[in-house]
Amino acid sequence: MTEFFASSRGFVVLLLLFAIGAAGSLLFNKNDRQANYWSNLFACAGSLWGMFVAIGALVAPEPVAFTLGFSPFSLLRFSFLLDRLAAFFLFVISLIAFFCSIYAIDYVKHYYGKYGIGTLGFFYNIFIAGMLLVASAANGLFFLVAWEIMSVASFFLVIHDRDEQENIRAGLLYLIMTHLGTAFIIAAFLLLYRSTGSFDFSAIQSGGAAISPVVKNAVFVLSLIGFGTKAGIIPLHVWLPAAHPAAPSHISGLMSGVMIKTGIYMMIRVFLDLLAPFPLWWGVVLLIAGAVSALLGVLYALAEHDIKKLLAYHSIENIGIILLGLGSALTFLSLQLPTLALLGLVASLFHTLNHATFKSLLFLGAGAVINQTHTRNMEELGGLIRLMPQTALLFLTGSMAISALPPFNGFFSEWLTFQSLFQGIAATDSRTIWVFVIAAGSLAFTGGLALACFVKAFGAVFLARPRSNEAQHAREPSFFMLAGMWPLAALSLLFGIVSGYVANILQDVAGTLSVFQGFPSPFLLAETGRISAGGFSFVSPPVVFLLLLIALFAVFTAFNFLFFKKQKTTFGPTWDCGADLTPRMEITSTGFARSIILIFKGIMKPTMLKSVECRDGETRYLPKSREIRLGISNIYDTCLYKPAQDLALRFSLYARKMQSGLINMYILYILAALLGALYFSL
Amino acid sequence: MHTFFDILQILLIPLASPLITGVIKKLKAKFQNRRGASVFQPYRDLWKLFHKDEVISQDASWIFRLAPCIVFAVTLAVGAIIPLIDLATFAAPAGDLLTVIYISAIGTFFLALAGLDTGSAFGGFGSSREMTVSALAEGGLLFSFLVLALVAGSANLFSIADSILTTGNFYLQPIVLAGIGFFIVLLAENGRFPFDNPATHLELTMIHEAMLLEYSGRRLALMEWAAANKLFVFMTLGANLFFPWGLMHTFSPGALAAAVVIFLLKIAALCLAIAFIESTIAKFRFFRLPDILFVSFTLNIVAIGLIK
Amino acid sequence: MNMNLQFLAMTIFLTTIFFHIIRRNSYTASAYAVQSLAVVLLLFRSFLATGSLSMLLTVILVLAIKVFLALHLFSNFVKKYKPGVSATAYLNLPLTLIVVAALSAFAHSRVFAPLAAIVPENAALLSLGIAGMLISLLLMVNRKGILSQIIGVLSLENSIVVFGLFAGLEQSAILQIGIMFNILVWLIITSIFSSMIYRHFGALETAEMTSLKE
Amino acid sequence: MEPLLITGTLLLAALLTLLMKNLRAIELISVSAAVAVFIAALKIALGASAPRASNPDGFFSIDALGAIIALTIAVVGLAAAVYSVFYLRVEMAKGIIGFHRVRQYFILFNLFLLAMLFAVMVNNPILMWIAIESTTLSTVFLISFYDKPTALEAAWKYLIINSTGLLLGFFGTLLYFTPLGEAAGQGLTGWKTLAAHAAHLDPMIAKIAFVFVLIGYGTKVGLAPMHTWLPDAHSKAPAPISALLSGVLLNIALYAVLRFKLLTDAVTGGAFTGKLLLAFGLFSIIISALIMLTLQNYKRLLAYSSIENMGIAALGFGVGGAGVFAAILHIIYHALVKPALFFLAGNIFLKYSSTKISRISGVISALPITAVLFLAGFLAVTGTPPFGIFFTKIYVLFACMTMYPLAGFIAIAAFALLFIDFLKQAMAMIFGEKPAEMPMGEISPPLWAIPLALLATVLLLSFYLPEFLLELITQAVEKYAL
Incomplete structure (x- = not known):
């Protein structure tokens, strides 16, 4: 059975499902309801099928490779390779897409009559199919096609809510950045082609030895920038906090949960699979990029009061964490430590899976909130835990998972990442140890700051009293939205408890990469359900889970049912120091993060804008209102992108002067071109 | 017998923790030339609170009501997986340094959420400050353990203790540096001077107490008790990881007696140190706290440099 | 080397330079007529050499179009739009002559x-x-x-024809006639355009037409 | 046979139009002529792909590339004829033009088509030159069609610059006749004869000749820095004429350059001509990429995009090898996409009566189908998958990369910048709020159906090339790739 799914026919069915979903939804463009059900049901079916394909490829003894159709271009071959790495990413994409599609059935209803659901469904299906193609393509050109399809489809999804000028700007920025990234990727693949004479991954891999070190390094830098743009490495991240909030929430969930991971996937594919062996500094660069992205990502998240932007910045942070694992894997490989490299790679893969689950959960939860309250500004939310109890619980689960609190899955992948960094400190020499120390330090602070950030996010959105009229009238979202979120929350817990087994599977996934071939079978990452990092450390997820469960159960039972049952509990107002307590007295999300921002003001360059309006214009003793705006100056724009843009504009204006409007000038160009060409070419 | 003792050991934390706070208070009083309350006063306070009626804010949600249980349970869970007296308990396999740090973070998380839940301005500020301090303390905490783990070649706390016992002398300098780093974090995480004043309810200074401001009755008792537990857990970690002498390897009544005595002595020394610090220095301005925490982090990094 | 040939070639070349020097448009028109006449004579020489009738037809056509028609059109033009017709240049005369000299040197390089x-x-x-x-x-x-631009194009064409003649590259008569037909249409179109331009811009200067600047 | 048919049909159509007094009859004549031409061109293309290639010594002789270009002319000509009918109807309804202008338009339109097809089909270089010059002469009044000062200015520049350029090209053409000696003056010398004598060409003369041809015809191709007439002319002409100018006329001039390139390569080897084409191609790409960033007029945007695409084709032919294959395909795709875009721009112009980007916003509300198609066209022309231009660009790039890596990198950067330019401008037009008083909805179905058909054709051709077309391309590649 599994052979059928993981075969060319199975894959064609997969693509057909999405194609039918896309085409049908376009056909039903006139009828929002039909378009919605058609597109999302086919997306669900496709994703489900995709999971089977992925599982089929995972259990297949050999990588499944096949080629479809033909093309007029000799270099473009629609060849697919479903090795375990690809299968793993297929699985992650399908898994998240499945739940996002369920969620979408009810979520997109609020667009009825406002924007075409048909186009949304069309691009949605294309987008998912594009991601699946990216993960399974085995030819550089074909990959680029899939990559662009994915990017362009997601661009149209980002600008779906097109009446907001801000969304259009976000979409513009997104497509510009992603296209610049693609340009770098194209350059990288062209260089590879130049050296190996083929766009086929297998040919590049086998011709890898012929690539000169200079070209290899160039390819590394180019593809790091290219894929890093998609993944959202700082400072290439600028599109991410703009685009994710602009998109409909199930799209944000997919983009943040899985699309940015395709960048990670391609880094693994290109660096580890195609280009190995490589020099030490590659890994070091990745580690530093990861450390910077993780720490800065979470700091920017703290400064944010737009709930979706906050989540978007956390994606940058988590990409940083994934890169820490990947970077240590590369470093270890260069240092001839394959066992440790495997550990690092498994850590990054595991965090990829985990981040996909809880980040999509969080985005879907945020979508439910925004859907009810029509605002993304956390300063206007609050108190939703009573109005939307299920959503609150789900969001809390996601928050705990992303803050790496045990027993949720985020903890165990961060644990593995930490272990690989610890191993780097313990097992490598003085050339690299400090990189690992910096990385581990960054990860440690990241963990603490993420915790603070989600206390802020959850507190500002769900706790205390509602701060706006909209927030007072929120209701629990409808059935399908909850049905999309609950399983994700359950998976966050489940992947945590069974992380030993998951890590074992991932070890198989990572171990089949060619770089790990030829080494004696490394240690088991997991036995009897626990994960271990060599002799250095291990943790037993079920034990942790049980420990926490038993402790909580014991305390809860003792507290509520065994002792002190006589005491009365009365409900009263919160202590208000004698004044009427209003929601305005609650701490705001800006206020919550203010101290951390000020502590890190050297990095974050905050801008504070105070304005005081006085009752009495002259004496200024009685302020009527005070307003403080805390902003973070965007140093990437001011120091990197703005100068680049200005430079381009300046050159453009120079070039435009050429078109002076004067015909004499134009004929002079002809004369000059003629004489110049004659002079220089003869 | 052994298993029974192990379970007893887990109960040691909640049972003894009020005593520790009592001892510290007593010592502080002595330093301040006061007589001070009895060392058992915290037990009486808890008893009293547990029998009081309770007022809960109308704005509070289940987070507020459940948080005391969670916070308390977390301290119990952490207490169960750290080396107390015996190095060979059944919980030893779970005692990974990251697990300990992140499980105790659950407590911080819910404590801070509970502070936000009632909508009081004090609670919010308390949570904000608490999260700031604990976020910055995490690096120091993790790295001080890491120093030991590198020395020991294992991240398991029991193995660390065991290994430091035998090889610690070779790495005295890094261990001492890491110990100082850890001690700073201990003060920060438990809201002691110079980070927080556990004895006042002053708007400008309080961190931990601000979060508990809306609690009363038995939930307040549980929270206070959990705080005491946490302090005890941290002191135990400091005492048993950085100075692991006296821990029991194999069970025998004699060894047990010796281990308990040495353990109590170490705890007493730590109490003395805390009381001394709290009596001699003033609480720092909030924005100077990061400096101290970064000192802790830096000390640990220096210690790593010394190991390699 | 034939003296006649030399004379005619020099005439053509000198008229080309003459275009740069003169400031009166009526002279420009006449100078072009002289230049074209020299070309006609050159062609006539080759008719004498070959004796083909189609060549004669070409000669007549060239004479009719380049000399008579062009002269007619240009003098009308100058008369009609006198105030609008400019003969000013961007470079002053000495500089122009220096550039002319440089270009001649390049042509001989x-x-x-x-x-x-x-x-x-x-x-x-x-x-x-x-x-x-x-x-x-x-x-x-x-x-x-x-007007100078139109003359410039035509003079360029004349120079090419002359080069072709001297290089022995003259094409068969039918092609010559085709080319002449093109030039006829071109002349008519430019004169129509000139009047349209005058109607719209009130002047016949290139500097007036610089609104398309992107 | 078919070339004669084409010539006859178009001449007849122009004459009949001159005589007609009825608007519908004029429209019918032009459209049916375009259909007939299309069928004939298709037959040529089908025939040329078969082993019996057309007679290389006849008056008309069409090689594989010529057949491809003739077919694109016929396709775009047909599309433009149909579009013109509906476009001019709207303009007449608005009272911008009257019957006489429409008649004049269709006469010139047919003559323009005739000149273009004649240039591709005729066997003699001088006649080809005459035909290409005739394309200038027949379109100059179409560019000044609206009789406004700016249109006049554009037409004048078009006329003078192209005449100058083509005269230089003519001079270059003459030089290729040097090895023929006396024979040059007899009869109509075909390309085959020239090629046969090319071996006796002095290499230095061949080089000079090619420079003249490249500069001369390059002016008509729109290679920078001789491109200056192009944005003016394209932005002022009526949309269907811009479509023809941009989509096919430029290709014809490029085709001329290529034929001379073959002659030159026979004595100098491919490197000389290749480098020149590469340099001018690359310069065109860079210039258009830079200028498009700050443009304020969407028809000029499309015009500069044509300069860029011609640059890509020149780059492809310049680097040779796989680049030639890509360049030929690129010409085909561009010949279909760019007219579609100009038609869509025409729709926008009809609705908004302005070509300033700053005056256009909310096209997606005002003209939903046009807006979507414009976005698709933008993606197609900037080389975004799944449209074929992506592959042709990649092919050109990789051919470039294997020979001149630096040029390849520059081209990649320029392409990225171009995409950004185009995206920025397209987004500004398509989104935002539409003017309040503007009615919603398309003007008439054919106005969007034609560009839709063209874009659909491109998409189809991106993944499936019909047998005959593939065969033609293969033959052309064999001939033009060194």
Whole structure:
């Protein structure tokens, strides 16, 4: 059975499902309801099928490779390779897409009559199919096609809510950045082609030895920038906090949960699979990029009061964490430590899976909130835990998972990442140890700051009293939205408890990469359900889970049912120091993060804008209102992108002067071109 | 017998923790030339609170009501997986340094959420400050353990203790540096001077107490008790990881007696140190706290440099 | 080397330079007529050499179009739009002459040496033809009036014809006639355009038409 | 046979139009002529792909590339004829033009088509030159069609610059006749004869000749820095004429350059001509990429995009090898996409009566189908998958990369910048709020159906090339790739 799914026919069915979903939804463009059900049901079916394909490829003894159709271009071959790495990413994409599609059935209803659901469904299906193609393509050109399809489809999804000028700007920025990234990727693949004479991954891999070190390094830098743009490495991240909030929430969930991971996937594919062996500094660069992205990502998240932007910045942070694992894997490989490299790679893969689950959960939860309250500004939310109890619980689960609190899955992948960094400190020499120390330090602070950030996010959105009229009238979202979120929350817990087994599977996934071939079978990452990092450390997820469960159960039972049952509990107002307590007295999300921002003001360059309006214009003793705006100056724009843009504009204006409007000038160009060409070419 | 003792050991934390706070208070009083309350006063306070009626804010949600249980349970869970007296308990396999740090973070998380839940301005500020301090303390905490783990070649706390016992002398300098780093974090995480004043309810200074401001009755008792537990857990970690002498390897009544005595002595020394610090220095301005925490982090990094 | 040939070639070349020097448009028109006449005579020479009737037809056509029609059109033009017709240039006369000299030197440089070697006995004339082309181009660059531009194009064409004649590259009569037909249409179109431009801009200067600047 | 048919049909159509007094009859004549031409061109293309290639010594002789270009002319000509009918109807309804202008338009339109097809089909270089010059002469009044000062200015520049350029090209053409000696003056010398004598060409003369041809015809191709007439002319002409100018006329001039390139390569080897084409191609790409960033007029945007695409084709032919294959395909795709875009721009112009980007916003509300198609066209022309231009660009790039890596990198950067330019401008037009008083909805179905058909054709051709077309391309590649 599994052979059928993981075969060319199975894959064609997969693509057909999405194609039918896309085409049908376009056909039903006139009828929002039909378009919605058609597109999302086919997306669900496709994703489900995709999971089977992925599982089929995972259990297949050999990588499944096949080629479809033909093309007029000799270099473009629609060849697919479903090795375990690809299968793993297929699985992650399908898994998240499945739940996002369920969620979408009810979520997109609020667009009825406002924007075409048909186009949304069309691009949605294309987008998912594009991601699946990216993960399974085995030819550089074909990959680029899939990559662009994915990017362009997601661009149209980002600008779906097109009446907001801000969304259009976000979409513009997104497509510009992603296209610049693609340009770098194209350059990288062209260089590879130049050296190996083929766009086929297998040919590049086998011709890898012929690539000169200079070209290899160039390819590394180019593809790091290219894929890093998609993944959202700082400072290439600028599109991410703009685009994710602009998109409909199930799209944000997919983009943040899985699309940015395709960048990670391609880094693994290109660096580890195609280009190995490589020099030490590659890994070091990745580690530093990861450390910077993780720490800065979470700091920017703290400064944010737009709930979706906050989540978007956390994606940058988590990409940083994934890169820490990947970077240590590369470093270890260069240092001839394959066992440790495997550990690092498994850590990054595991965090990829985990981040996909809880980040999509969080985005879907945020979508439910925004859907009810029509605002993304956390300063206007609050108190939703009573109005939307299920959503609150789900969001809390996601928050705990992303803050790496045990027993949720985020903890165990961060644990593995930490272990690989610890191993780097313990097992490598003085050339690299400090990189690992910096990385581990960054990860440690990241963990603490993420915790603070989600206390802020959850507190500002769900706790205390509602701060706006909209927030007072929120209701629990409808059935399908909850049905999309609950399983994700359950998976966050489940992947945590069974992380030993998951890590074992991932070890198989990572171990089949060619770089790990030829080494004696490394240690088991997991036995009897626990994960271990060599002799250095291990943790037993079920034990942790049980420990926490038993402790909580014991305390809860003792507290509520065994002792002190006589005491009365009365409900009263919160202590208000004698004044009427209003929601305005609650701490705001800006206020919550203010101290951390000020502590890190050297990095974050905050801008504070105070304005005081006085009752009495002259004496200024009685302020009527005070307003403080805390902003973070965007140093990437001011120091990197703005100068680049200005430079381009300046050159453009120079070039435009050429078109002076004067015909004499134009004929002079002809004369000059003629004489110049004659002079220089003869 | 052994298993029974192990379970007893887990109960040691909640049972003894009020005593520790009592001892510290007593010592502080002595330093301040006061007589001070009895060392058992915290037990009486808890008893009293547990029998009081309770007022809960109308704005509070289940987070507020459940948080005391969670916070308390977390301290119990952490207490169960750290080396107390015996190095060979059944919980030893779970005692990974990251697990300990992140499980105790659950407590911080819910404590801070509970502070936000009632909508009081004090609670919010308390949570904000608490999260700031604990976020910055995490690096120091993790790295001080890491120093030991590198020395020991294992991240398991029991193995660390065991290994430091035998090889610690070779790495005295890094261990001492890491110990100082850890001690700073201990003060920060438990809201002691110079980070927080556990004895006042002053708007400008309080961190931990601000979060508990809306609690009363038995939930307040549980929270206070959990705080005491946490302090005890941290002191135990400091005492048993950085100075692991006296821990029991194999069970025998004699060894047990010796281990308990040495353990109590170490705890007493730590109490003395805390009381001394709290009596001699003033609480720092909030924005100077990061400096101290970064000192802790830096000390640990220096210690790593010394190991390699 | 034939004296007649030399004389005619020099006439053509000198008229090309003359375009740069004169400031009165009526002279420009006449100078073009003189230049074209020299071309006609050159063609007539080759008719005498070959004796083909179609060649004679070409000669007549060229005479009719380039000399009579063009002269007629241009003098009308000058008369009609007198105030609008400009003969000013961007470079002053000495500078213009220096550039003309430089272009002539370039036409005689080693770059064009292979072209001069096509018919070695006519080498000097061929170089002269090339110089004529370049100088005609310069006329279009330098002069502000659109009449000068039209003359520049036509003079460029004349130079090419001359070069072709000297290089032995004259095409069969049918092609010549085709080319002449093109030039006829071109002349008519430009004169229509000139009047349209005058109607819209009130002047016949290139500097007036600079609104398309992107 | 078919070339004669084409010539006859178009001449007849122009004459009949001159005589007609009825608007519908004029429209019918032009459209049916375009259909007939299309069928004939298709037959040529089908025939040329078969082993019996057309007679290389006849008056008309069409090689594989010529057949491809003739077919694109016929396709775009047909599309433009149909579009013109509906476009001019709207303009007449608005009272911008009257019957006489429409008649004049269709006469010139047919003559323009005739000149273009004649240039591709005729066997003699001088006649080809005459035909290409005739394309200038027949379109100059179409560019000044609206009789406004700016249109006049554009037409004048078009006329003078192209005439100058083509005269230089003519001079270059003449030089290729040097090895024929006396024979040059007899009869109509075919390309085959020239090629046969090319071996006796002095290499230095060949080089000079090619420079003249490249500069001369390059002016008509729109290679920078001789491109200056192009944005003016394209932005002022009526949309269907811009479509023809941009989509096919430029290709014809490029085709001329290529034919001379073959002759030159026979004595100098491919490197000389290749480098020149590469340099001018690359310069065109860079210039258009830079200028498009700050443009304020969407028709000029499309015009500069044509300069860029011609640059890509020149780059492809310049680097040779796989680049030639890509360049030929690129010409085909561009010949279909760019007219579609100009038609869509025409729709926008009809609705908004302005070509300033700053005056256009909310096209997606005002003209939903046009807006979507414009976005698709933008993606197609900037080389975004799944449209074929992506592959042709990649092919050109990789051919470039294997020979001149630096040029390849520059081209990649320029392409990225171009995409950004185009995206920025397209987004500004398509989104935002539409003017309040503007009615919603498309003007008439054919106005969007034609570009839709063209874009659909491109998409189809991106993944499936019909047998005959593939065969033609293969033959052309064999001939033009060194």
